[in-house]
Amino acid sequence: MAKHKISVTVNGEAREAEVESRLLLVHLLREVFRMTGTHVGCDTSHCGACTVILDGSPVKSCTVLAVQADGSKITTVEGLEQGGKLHPVQEGFTEKHGLQCGFCTPGMMLSSVALLERNKNPSEQEIREAIAGNLCRCTGYVNIIKAVQYAAEKMR
Amino acid sequence: MIPAPFEYHRPSSLNEAIGLLKHHGAQAKVLSGGMSLLPTLKLRLGSFAHLVDINRIPGLDGIKEEGGFLHIGAMTRQSALERSDLIRKKYPILADAVPLIADPLVRNRGTVGGNVANGDPANDEPAIMIALGATLVARGPKGERTIAANKFYTDLYTTALAHDEILTEIRIPVPPAKSGGAYQKLKRKTGDYAAAAVAVQLALDAKGAIERCAIALTNAGPTPVEAGDAAKFLVGKVPDAKTIAEAAKLAAAKSNPSGDHRGSVEYKREMARVLAGRALQTALERAGRA
Numbered sequence: 001m002a003k004h005k006i007s008v009t010v011n012g013e014a015r016e017a018e019v020e021s022r023l024l025l026v027h028l029l030r031e032v033f034r035m036t037g038t039h040v041g042c043d044t045s046h047c048g049a050c051t052v053i054l055d056g057s058p059v060k061s062c063t064v065l066a067v068q069a070d071g072s073k074i075t076t077v078e079g080l081e082q083g084g085k086l087h088p089v090q091e092g093f094t095e096k097h098g099l100q101c102g103f104c105t106p107g108m109m110l111s112s113v114a115l116l117e118r119n120k121n122p123s124e125q126e127i128r129e130a131i132a133g134n135l136c137r138c139t140g141y142v143n144i145i146k147a148v149q150y151a152a153e154k155m156r
Numbered sequence: 157m158i159p160a161p162f163e164y165h166r167p168s169s170l171n172e173a174i175g176l177l178k179h180h181g182a183q184a185k186v187l188s189g190g191m192s193l194l195p196t197l198k199l200r201l202g203s204f205a206h207l208v209d210i211n212r213i214p215g216l217d218g219i220k221e222e223g224g225f226l227h228i229g230a231m232t233r234q235s236a237l238e239r240s241d242l243i244r245k246k247y248p249i250l251a252d253a254v255p256l257i258a259d260p261l262v263r264n265r266g267t268v269g270g271n272v273a274n275g276d277p278a279n280d281e282p283a284i285m286i287a288l289g290a291t292l293v294a295r296g297p298k299g300e301r302t303i304a305a306n307k308f309y310t311d312l313y314t315t316a317l318a319h320d321e322i323l324t325e326i327r328i329p330v331p332p333a334k335s336g337g338a339y340q341k342l343k344r345k346t347g348d349y350a351a352a353a354v355a356v357q358l359a360l361d362a363k364g365a366i367e368r369c370a371i372a373l374t375n376a377g378p379t380p381v382e383a384g385d386a387a388k389f390l391v392g393k394v395p396d397a398k399t400i401a402e403a404a405k406l407a408a409a410k411s412n413p414s415g416d417h418r419g420s421v422e423y424k425r426e427m428a429r430v431l432a433g434r435a436l437q438t439a440l441e442r443a444g445r446a
Contacts, residue, residue, distance in 0.1 A: 001161045021164035021207070022197075043157050045195055046347055048261055057235065057264040063194045064265065067164050068187075068209060111261065132346045133259030 006070040010035070011079025019066045026050045028066035029076060037077035037106050041135075048134035051107030052076050058114040060133070077106035080113065088154040089113050089147070098147030100138035108134045112148045120156055122148070159197035166209045170216075170295055170322065173208050177320040178297050180206040186322055187211070188231060191258065191266040192274050216269075216324060219243065226328040230269025235260070237268060247328070248442055249287065249337030249357055253280045256341045272305075273323040275313040275379075278349035282309060282380040283372035284339060287355035290328045296321035306372075309379035332368075334360040336443030340431040341374070344418065350375045351418040352427035354407065356435040358390070360443045366390045371403075371436075373428055376411035383407035386432070395440055404433035 003018045010033065017032050029038045029052070038061060041049030045063040052061045053075040080087035089112050092098060099105045108131060115122055115130035122130065127148045128141070136144060167173040177184050184206040187193055196202045210216060216231035219240050226247065228237070237243055238254045257263060257271070257280055271281040272292065285292070285305035292303045294317055303316050305326075310316060317323060331337070341353035353374035361367040369390045371383040386406035393399050408429035415421045 001163060004164065021162055022159045024158070024198075027158075044199070045191065045262060048259070051261060058261050059264050060261050063190060063198075063262075065164065065190070065194070067166075068190070068211065129255070130260060133261035 004067045004070070006067055008069050008071070009073045011075060017066070021065065021067055023066040025052070025054075025061040025064040025066050025069050025074075028069070029061065029074075032066075035076055035078050039103055039106060041103065041107075046135070047104070048107045048111065048131075049104055051110045051134060053110050053114050056114070056117075058111045058133075075110065075113070077109060080109065087113065088151040089116065091154065092147035092150035093144070096143050096146040096150050098139065098144045104134055104136045104138075108136060108144060112144075112151065115148070116152055116155055120152065122152060124149075157198040157200075159194070160200060160203045162197070162204055163206045164209065165206060166212055168212060168214075170210075170213055170324065173210055173213060173322060174295060174297055174320055176206065176208045177322070180208075182319055184208055184319070186273075188270040189233065189266040190270075191262050192270065192276065210322065217267075221246075221330055224330050226330060228268050228326045228328070230267060230273070230323045230325060232268045234258075234263035234266045234268065234271070238263060246331070247288075247337065249284055249339050249355060249439075252337075253284055253339040253341065253355070256280065256339075256343065259347045262347070268326065269323045272308075272326060273315060273317060275309060275311075275315045277309075277312065277377060277379055278375045280339070280341065280350065280353060280374055283353065283355040283374040285326060285328070286372040286380055286382050287337065287357040287370045288328045288331075289357070289370060290326050292323055293325040293327060294321045295324050300324075302327075306382050312378040331357070332359050334367075334443050334446050336360075336439040336441065336446060338435040338438035338442065340435040340438070342427050342431060349418070352376065352411070352413070352424050352431055354428060354431040354435045356432070356439040358436075358439050358443060360440075363394065364444075365392055365394045371407050371432065373407065373411055373432075376413050376424070376428055381410050381412070383410045383432070385410070390436075395436070400433055400436045400440075403436060404429050407432040 039049040041047035185204040217229040337357040358369040369387040411428040413424040
């Protein structure tokens with residue numbers, strides 16, 4: 001089976017890799033690039049723990065082939081903090097206790113970041129809809145909503 | 157979970173893609189959004205030696221009205237459909253349905269063409285395309301041909317497409333004045349398939365009688381199910397509550413679901429009846445306002 005040379009930009013940094021066709025994007029990030037902030041949860045495109053932003057859209061990286069991301073820009077949770085300063089969404093999750101075990105948090109935050117880039121002033125309903133593909137088994141979502149609202153206010 | 161090994165191809169034109177499909181025969185599969193195909197490969201429910209990725213072929217996506225038809229490119233993402241003002245204003249049946257497909261992350265990748273061409277009776281857009289009277293445009297080695305949506309689905313995961321044909325576009329006739337459509341879906345949770353769902357598209361004449369009507373059911377058998385008897389019963393009638401109830405009963409009689417964790421056969425058929433009634437009611441209200 002032929003391998004494919006791919007180039008991607010991960011959190012602003014150009015990266016290259018030689019990948020098997022069947023390598024999943026989440027495994028490229030975790031196992032080839034050793035960026036383990038992106039989690040594997042259900043591995044069946046239900047839970048959203050593996051969410052990354054691919055060319056502006058949040059997607060489940062367990063259900064995208066690494067080779068499909070060739071030439072794309074990817075944002076992972078490692079790319080949210082800038083110059084030692086937390087992203088407003090990260091700050092919101094801290095301030096509003098938007099996490100307990102933390103397993104869903106990277107995906108939850110990336111869906112939230114993508115929402116706020118599209119919609120500066122989302123209603124509670126819009127926030128709930130935007131994170132509908134990310135499952136949290138700890139918080140009951142209430143504090144996650146508050147965290148996103150906190151970030152929205154901070155970013156306006 | 158890791159798929160079994162396969163060769164990945166990324167053609168840059170439709171002809172190149174069709175050539176690959178022809179060359180590799182049944183061993184090749186088209187990869188569009190991948191939201192059904194990649195889980196199938198990962199779970200090893202199926203395997204293909206060759207994936208032909210059509211994501212980078214120019215001109216396969218887009219939503220536009222032209223020459224009396226709404227043209228939806230096969231590679232149009234569900235999220236693009238969901239955010240389209242044109243769809244929101246003029247195609248409420250799609251505006252109802254798309255936010256209920258999977259979840260927002262899946263809709264960012266999943267395509268309309270994939271939903272329609274996969275042949276999964278649990279997918280929502282096949283029944284909708286049947287209700288809308290859509291024509292499916294396919295390209296193969298011999299050129300382009302069109303297939304009516306209600307003739308497209310032949311069996312479970314089996315469609316009129318040959319293995320070397322690609323669905324390129326869906327053409328929906330622009331609904332006439334006094335038209336209304338609706339999609340009603342019952343699902344247990346975000347990301348779930350329908351326990352039952354009903355698509356209705358109808359048009360009223362000047363006197364308020366139903367001039368044209370099509371009804372189709374999702375997840376009610378091995379293929380999407382067109383409820384022709386119910387539609388025929390309604391045409392020519394000025395509908396009242398009793399007519400709608402009777403039509404809903406006729407539509408549900410066509411439902412032939414299998415019992416599973418989403419409910420028994422009886423439950424699903426009863427839900428099809430209830431949803432058909434609601435979809436007809438909503439479509440009529442919308443047609444009245446149109």
